[in-house]
Amino acid sequence: MIWRYILKRILWMVPFLFGVSIVAFLLIQAPPGDYLTTYIAKLGESNEVMDQASIQNLRERFGLDQPLYVQYFKWVSRLMVGDFGMSFEWRQPVSDLVWGRMGLTLCLSMATLLFTWAVAFPIGVYSAVRKYSFGDYLATTIGFIGLATPNFLLALILMYIGVVHFGADVGGLFSNEYKNAPWSMAKVWDLAKHLWLPVVVLGTSATASLIRIMRANLLDELNKPYVDTARAKGLSEFWLIMKYPVRVALNPFVSTIGWVLPNLVSGAVVTAIVLSLPTAGPLMLQALLAQDMYLAGAFVLMLSSLTVIGMLLSDILLVLLDPRVKYD
């Protein structure tokens, strides 16, 4: 039954992504002008004249002189064979540009997710069980500060302190000597040394909100009759809480997995820019600003696919976790 459900969901992705590709294409085309407008503007800014003949050459080269539906069809038919086209701005094949970025983005998302859970889960449980205790208030206060501080500001402050007071090299995910080096144990260790800063910065607000959700959900469960029953049967308090109410309260943890991936690509753009993270967000933002249609389109499509896959994952986990969920 669950396999049929998964299969059905996967099959539905095809028309869904097709629709997304149309919307993505239209959205990228929506602002006035096209890539060449921004390119000419950029040249004009540096006092360079772009003569009409060259503009026309570029327009033809990029296919921007053709009607929208032709451009769309060309793009989609190439996508079918896995060719994302040529980035206008970088003049390089889009697939060369996106995969590396997506890899690091995934790595960062996973690390942030683990961090968020590792911190939010115990604190959430604690502050629910010890409601209105000193620890609860402390966690709550820190949580609200975490929620209220914009990520990029936190990033800037930490960077400033790092540079000015500790002479640390901040920003980016690698030290200079490892930036271009092939993967090795030393490089992984270097990554780990740099990863904590973005993970903390990106994870704080999510952690804070998960603590609140965990606490609220668990509080709901703790007063239910089944908890009393279990307690009456003599189960130890720790196992009692872990086994039943926590399992039910875990629901929000699992159901947010689906958003984590797209959120880190799109939501954390400003932070990624501030911290010079070589993730997908900043590149996508620039592609959108420059109206670099194929590059931006590739990102939007990947993001949508990731969302769909993430949602599927969290649905499957939910089914496994919560017997009340049905899939019909």
Added chain:
Amino acid sequence: MTRNWRFSSVAALAVGVFMHPFMAEAGEAPALAEAVAAGNLPPLEERLPAQPEVVTGLESIGSYGGKLRRMLGGSNDHNSILRIISPQGLTRWKADFSGVVPNVAESWETNEDGSEFTFKLREGMKWSDGEPFTADDILFFVNDLLNNEEFYPNAPARFVVAGEPMQAEKVDDHTITLKFAAPYGTFLTELATPLAQEPVLWAKHYCQQFHPAYNDNVQAMVDETEAVEDWPALYRLKCGEVEAPNRWSNPERPTLDPWVVTGEGYSAGSTQVVMERNPYFWQVDEEGNQLPYIDTLEMGVAQDNEALVLEAIAGNIDFQRRKISNPANKPVFAENAEKGGFEILDMINSNSNSMAIHFNHTHKNPQMRELIRNKDVRVALSLGIDREEIIDIVYQGQGEPYQIGPRPSHVLYNEQLGRQHTEYDPDRANELLDAAGYAEKDDEGYRLFPDGSRIVFNAQYTGVEQPDWGDSLEIIKEQWEEIGIELNSSSVERSIYYSRGEANEHDFMVWGAPGGLDPTLSPRDVLAVHPQASWFGIPWTRWYLSGGSEGEEPTESMKKRLALYDSFKQEADQEKALDIFRQIHQEAADEMEIIGISLAPNLVGVVNKDLKNAPRSLPSSWMYPDPGPTLPQTWYWPES
């Protein structure tokens, strides 16, 4: 890689120290000397041209080794690489931006009317892979690319005169004549600008494999390369374009540059770009030591300009002004200079004005057009601005009241063009407006058009890039109320700004004014020649560029200037050419089509205090791609 680098540089340093007495004779980097000794590289005499160009460093003879650290902006900052490498064109700017000298070419001769240029190349000069650089490389560009309609459906304008693209004739292996259909007096200057390097950008022996005239199997290569549809696309992907990031993404492409890119080069995924010395570089110092002195360029990538400022104050940048040149950063740099071990670069702004107001002389509304075309009205609007107040409030006191045109230090400085009507005199302004026939006012004190509607200027500026323009306009709005003129300003997104301007739908536009140090290269504020920047008369520009078939016929004064400009482009005699430009500036001063606010203040940058031969003050411009013309290949780190 870094460990290797460290090891070899330590080794190199040791060798350098011990071998120093012999160095004067050896004249090459220790690492290269080792490679020669190991038989991996031909000896220096075989790598250098028979007569290498001898260049002189700013201070002294240098020593080899070390790396130079810079930072690139996250997206598409490829021109930052171009600037430090310097476009190695046939000619280059003198370090003081006063004229051009031979560069890749050893010398040249010009025929009488200035339509043919014969370049003498250096015998024995090599590409960075050791293959000879000859007249055939230039011939390859002219015959197989420039004059190939598949590659350039229309040739770039800088190589086209009188509708005909440049032609080439090979005299011998080291001599080539470039021919134009009509005189082209500015050609040698043009060749020194950053985007005119194409004749010597592409090595024939390497790039011909992507050209169907030399390789029958190009189509197969096209088919197997992702995202590539035809051979020109493949060619550009592999051999690079003059102004695109992919120029720095293929380490296999031979170059004439002092440093060549390694590894992945520069692409959207790069977090660092590393360049190593070109063992075949063709310049030496006065003692015959091969340049560059510095082994490695290491360029980090940061997305955010504030992060770049942080890197600068932390002392992680050795020479840079790009992306951190905002005068507002000066106090931050001054505060951290000692700790970061750097000095502040004084970059002489090539711009004329921080902000120029382009009244639309070709306005679609006849009443507005009549108003704007009345010179007394423009004088009144200029007199109605208190520039000192704007400079104090918006520009932190940096600048002085100024209109447009060459800066006071420039040989073409025209006092009238720069300083006329910059004093604040609202009374005189009111008199002028009354006399011009706009004395009627409405209840709120604003002047009226003859038909009774209020005179309102709607101004557009790109607020995201230049918030200072918005601040200034707010102050001007208040000041113009005194003379009964209403101003509404709005910040617009840049592509909207451009599309409105190109559609001629503006009352006035605001932009920075180039032409302070480069008046002949960026004359777009005194001549209607730039279709995306001569906002005071876009239809005039169209008229000029289309040879009179489109757009709108300009005023007599502008037509006279455009004719002068045409003769300037053909004039090979430098002095006569400058005189022609003096006439253009005088005509523009008398007409005063646009007005400015403040002389553009100098920009700032950082330079490591230990870096020798690097200038502390230099011009900053795109046409003079700073710091390239100051020859970074002569910079060095003193042995400590």
